[in-house]
Amino acid sequence: MPIKIQENDFDVSAEIAALRKGDPRVGAVVTFLGTVRDMNDGSQVKGMSLEHYPGMTEKALEEIIAQxxxxxxxxNTLIIHRVGPLLPEDQIVLVAVTSAHRGEAFAACEFIMDYLKTAAPFWKKEDTPEGARWVDARVTDDIAMARWNKK
Structure with a gap:
């Protein structure tokens, strides 16, 4: 299955090897790995918690892969997205795309990641010295996603 939503960490190398195994057509593998930062919007981040809506989230991610x-x-594509409590430096998300050539893989990987940042049903709450706060999508993420809808 190209979509994994899980609490457990993942091994990037093993996941990429499994994604491309047995497919001699693959000439390019492009990945994006997102990790927890210790700062956001000017505040220290001590940790975060990610939530999702089981079933709805997977369906939304299947649709973006189809697009x-x-x-x-x-x-082939792979999306691994962690949920639950996370700390700075923890891995959050892996997006990987295989193709014959790098251009197709780069564009598709960026498209998938832009969708994940703006429209995927995940909710992020950060733990800061000022208290817990929910994090909204950034305007820059919305602008990045909008470019894919231009004709």
Missing amino acids: AKSRWDIY
């Missing part, structure tokens, strides 16, 4: 496959000539 990426309809736009670019890519072979």
Whole structure:
């Protein structure tokens, strides 16, 4: 399954090896790895908690993978997104895309990540010295996603 939503950490190298195994067509593997920062919006982040809506989240991610496959000539995709409590430096998300050539894989990976940042049903709460706060999508993330909708 190309979508994994889990509390456990993951091994990037093992996940990439499994994604491309047995597919000699693959000439490019592009990945994005997101991690927890210790600062956001001018405040220290001591930790965060990610929540999702089981079933709805997977369906939304399946749709964005289908959109990426309809736009670019890519072979396989993988999205791993962690939920639950996380600390600075922890891995949050891995997006990986395989294709024959790098251009297709880069574009599809960026498209998938832009969608994840703006429209995927995940909710993030940060623990800061000022208290807990929910984090909204950034305007810059919305602008990045909007470029994919231009004709």
